[in-house]
Amino acid sequence: MSSEELLRLTGVARTVELPDGDDLHILTSVDLLVRRGDHVGIVGRSGTGKSTLLNLLGLLDRPTGGTLEWAGRNVTDISGRQAARIRGRDVGFVFQQFNLLPGRTALENVMAPLLYASGKEFWQRRRIAAAMLDQVGLGDRLDAMPQFLSGGEQQRIAIARALVRRPTVVLADEPTGALDVETGAMVMKLLDQATYESGAALITITHDQNVAALARRRFRLAEGRLHPLAEEAAV
């Protein structure tokens, strides 16, 4: 199971055109292999292109070079519709700013991804979402409005929302960036454990070494490339 290939990046590049006409090479050649159930940590200083990489991994954006494969299928140039399909079914996002939907209760936020599912997942969305919130320890805050909850609680809602469709990969972009150290550690532990229990791969992007330390495989992003960190290099 854990040897099954999920994501493969080969020489992935992302170049954007700046308003003045110059090209900015954010990513030059990224190679990465993620298998089912992997926990990968990527560290990098601010502005090195971590979010850009995460957007590519989650099919929110397309590479300008190299190839990106999802479970053996080349998805470098798939249509927006197909990308949306894969995102809905296989990807869960956790963002730095939580990105909860304003004006919706905790339960409605966790139910939101199920609105893009069909069949049983859609019709039983309330039950499924409530169970998920219970799993992150918020079973008693179903009808709470996110803006009245603490940062840690909000991020737990976001984690529940990311996992509610049982994705094969969870992408977390600075999940502790807006939290104090203690809360951050707690949230990271929850994210690590919840993804582990659901069998999903977890890719965490962060500028915080301590957060990355939780991951089994670690990389550093610099100069548009991924560099394996000590243990990874040893493997």
Next chain:
Amino acid sequence: MRAAAARVATGLAASTVEAWQELRIHKLRVLLSLVGVAVAVASITATVAAGQIAKQMFTESYETEGRPAHISISAYDDRNGMPLSVERVRPAFQTVAERFGVTYASARISAFDIKATTAGSSKRVELMGVDPAYAAIHRVVVPQGRWLEESDKESLSPALVVDETFLKKLGLQGTPLPTSVDLRGQGMSVTATIVGVTSMRGYGTPRAFMLADSLVHWQTGAPTDAGYEMWVPVEGADELAGEINAAMRAELPGLQVDAYRDDYMAWGGEDPIGPIKWVIIGIAGIILLLGALSLLNIALVTIQQRIREIGIRRSFGATTGRVFFSVMMESVVATVVAGLVGVLLAVAAVKNPLVEKYVLQGIDDVPPFPLSAAFLGLAVALAVGALAGILPAMIAARVKIIDAIRF
């Protein structure tokens, strides 16, 4: 195929859920603009419904005068202007009706100063001699007993069909049919048998119908005040009236004959409240437009605040098509809800007991609220919602995900 249908169904349901949540968040602003939509839909629906009800009532009351196309025929002596005797004109009318293949033809012979007497009371009544086809020509309904038949002319006691007023004034209400009544006056003295009661709207004087043959037979001294009528297809009715006129003249040489179309459609009694209706619909249209514009305004303002939210939804797997549809549904759900309220208001206004009592006074059976008007109101609401929703939906569908969720 089934999986695709199921996806469409869940997609529709899910878009409605999303739209409803979004509306809940902006409820006050949305509510205000929807008041206009509801009022406009209510006035359009009520106006169209009132128009249809009025039209149906007018039509029904006109049709008791003769259903389209109705041809009236009368004959008189040109020299003194006196009407001719029934004995002379009726056979000519029957010959002509038969020759032109007219199924529904009837004489209308009036007998005045007839007094009807029962054990309880005695009243002056209006008696008319007609053919069995009269009921079809005037849409006469006989809920109690039956209408006159050809074979009634064999009866020793002439068969009589009366109206409710007749029953009431002669104290016959509740008496089982058939029952007898004495008719006297103008050379007539006979005991008639009431075989049916019509539901015609009365106007004070008791009315009774008997076969023309019976009337001619029982009234000594041929009655003269008679007219004749036909119910023919509307198509080509005017030409037919002309031909019948000529044929009647040929049958009655040297006499004056008038045959002409006189149903309400012939003189254009089409839509009794036409002009007022269009004024109200015009004003309602403007209110509707204003409601739609303020809805559009809210949608455009909020869409800017919602770009991030749309990006988040895209990260869950929302396609551009789905985003477009969901944003459009926000307007549609809103206006359809307003439309429903509007239609209910319209029904409440039109079917109000006060309206029925004072505006439609004296009319006992008002037609039901026309479903078509209710559907029209809802369709208008839906169309306005879709129209107001299209622009924000286009903006929403263009949102680039990575820009939307950029931190």
